[in-house]
Amino acid sequence: LAKTTQPISMDSYEGQEVNITCSHNNIATNDYITWYQQFPSQGPRFIIQGYKTKVTNEVASLFIPADRKSSTLSLPRVSLSDTAVYYCLVTLPSGGYNKLIFGAGTRLAVHP
Amino acid sequence: GAVVSQHPSRVICKSGTSVKIECRSLDFQATTMFWYRQFPKKSLMLMATSNEGSKATYEQGVEKDKFLINHASLTLSTLTVTSAHPEDSSFYICSARMVASSSYEQYFGPGTRLTVT
Numbered sequence: 098l099a100k101t102t103q104p105i106s107m108d109s110y111e112g113q114e115v116n117i118t119c120s121h122n123n124i125a126t127n128d129y130i131t132w133y134q135q136f137p138s139q140g141p142r143f144i145i146q147g148y149k150t151k152v153t154n155e156v157a158s159l160f161i162p163a164d165r166k167s168s169t170l171s172l173p174r175v176s177l178s179d180t181a182v183y184y185c186l187v188t189l190p191s192g193g194y195n196k197l198i199f200g201a202g203t204r205l206a207v208h209p
Numbered sequence: 210g211a212v213v214s215q216h217p218s219r220v221i222c223k224s225g226t227s228v229k230i231e232c233r234s235l236d237f238q239a240t241t242m243f244w245y246r247q248f249p250k251k252s253l254m255l256m257a258t259s260n261e262g263s264k265a266t267y268e269q270g271v272e273k274d275k276f277l278i279n280h281a282s283l284t285l286s287t288l289t290v291t292s293a294h295p296e297d298s299s300f301y302i303c304s305a306r307m308v309a310s311s312s313y314e315q316y317f318g319p320g321t322r323l324t325v326t
Contacts, residue, residue, distance in 0.1 A: 138300065140320050184252070197315060199254075
């Protein structure tokens, strides 16, 4: 499983756009990039998944360059409730049968 | 949406006793469930993969006789912490994937906080 590297922590203010970049230099051809969000004392919540270029949903955007060795999660106009830990994972598309190995994650703190 | 529940949400037990944690997929069937543990300010650590009708697969360093896993139906997996000790105090989280689904998504439970005194 490809190892991922993210910043340990980030700070932002309400209303700003937050971009969290994840490195996955050893990503395999069939791997997808998935991001999860976790609030304290709760289970992780799926945010977004992508393979290449750009993916957007109602919560976030995911940008993946052509070499796929990194990806950037973009959260538009964050609010205090976006304060959480964000995990970047690399997994095969049938992710359920393959184990999800969580890295350290990025602890995002949104300030008023 | 797919919902996974865990019971209990919190449990306090005495050292030497055993504790059972349930993980249920409420509105879907799951052939595979996963169990994680998480220490404060740390990431999730995969403990084992629970397969319906067969033995669980444990990650390296996880004692199978200490953490008993039973996946008896397509909607229920249980984790039993046997002879619990204070160092077993942790946040235990399960996840599940739908049967025969093309979805890549795993659905996580809300977690169970175990405190061993």
